[in-house]
Amino acid sequence: MNNKEFITELSKRLDCSQKEATQLADATVSLIGQQLEEGKTVLVPGFGSFRVKKKMERVVVNPVTQQRLLIPPKLVLVYKSSHILKNKFNS
DSSP states (O other): OOHHHHHHHHHHHHTOOHHHHHHHHHHHHHHHHHHHHTTOOEEETTTEEEEEEEEOOEEEEOTTTOOEEEEOOEEEEEEEEOHHHHHHHHO
């Protein structure tokens, strides 16, 4: 499902215009992004949780040249699905 299909389905389910559905989806994504930037965990009941995790720096070795490289630390987005969602797929 792409963004256009999502907006169309959302507008049908909420019985609103596609413009309103687009604004709702954009506001939701913006709010989730803002909370993640502040370092907070975002829990979506029945779906899962999102959080930002810091990956530590590490050393990797190029297998061809045997050159060692230092990979700097970075922040990554982590998603963990809820038990409800896991049970739906595993049933």
